[in-house]
Amino acid sequence: MSEAATLAAQADHAAVVELIYRYCRSVDRLDIALGHSIWHEDGWADYGADVYQGPGKGVIDLICAQHLHILHHSHQISNIVIALNGDRAGSEAYCTASLRIEREGGVQQITVWNRYVDQWESVPVAGGW
Template sequence: MSSEAKRRIRELMELYCRAWDRADIELALSIWHPDGTAQYLTEPVRDVRTMIPERLSARRATQVVTSHQVTNAVIAVEGDRAVSEAYGTAWQQQPGENGAIMQIHFFSRYLDSWSCRDGRWGLDHRRVLLDGHSVSSFEPLPALQAATGLGRMGPDDPSYAHLASLKAVG
């Protein structure tokens, strides 16, 4: 059971990245239990049912593109409870001054508390620690200009149709 629990928790960590990059509120909320909480950086602990819609709506309004990854996950499971630490990197582009685009690269860690309720693993609490960040300007390579930005936030991203195509096959 422990290896299956770890596999599911790891999958939920990866779905978190997808939810954040696509600004998918429903997917993001599905990772937590309904009474879940989160503390990002130095902010107070918040109810995710309020925090996630606020953050992801703001992300759609202010971010050009984001890319989150989670790595080096250490997961400990005991019965129907688990804790984990995972390293996260996030790369974001957003409008800067005078029409420029700035890039921000974050190095963080997620300290998570999980539980399995009614056979479903979900987050009870996430604490996000920022280990470092950098900011730079973005200048796309001319040869890649046409291919840059094909991904987008929301259900218009090509991944939604791609993942749904499996349902049409059977």
């Protein structure tokens, strides 16, 4: 692989990692505009039939609405693996989320473990990944 190709691959890898981080930041801060910014107009989210299947931006709306009552939420990402293939990429990342909610007159700490498996596409006219 040429030096230019190596640098381009590193830039693409970093761009996908940044999108994963932005997703987490958007739901932690209830920043709908930031969450929408990671999705292409025709992006599709599949969280399973019992949770959400539909336009990508819609899942941001749903999650932010569900998190309104949560006192604190923090998503920590680890073990990010990305496979680049031209203008497409696949990623897998693990997430540990800490949530604090009011329950029965007290505050309850909940820890959730997730695995994010995503497909990405770079669309230059839309600004990249």
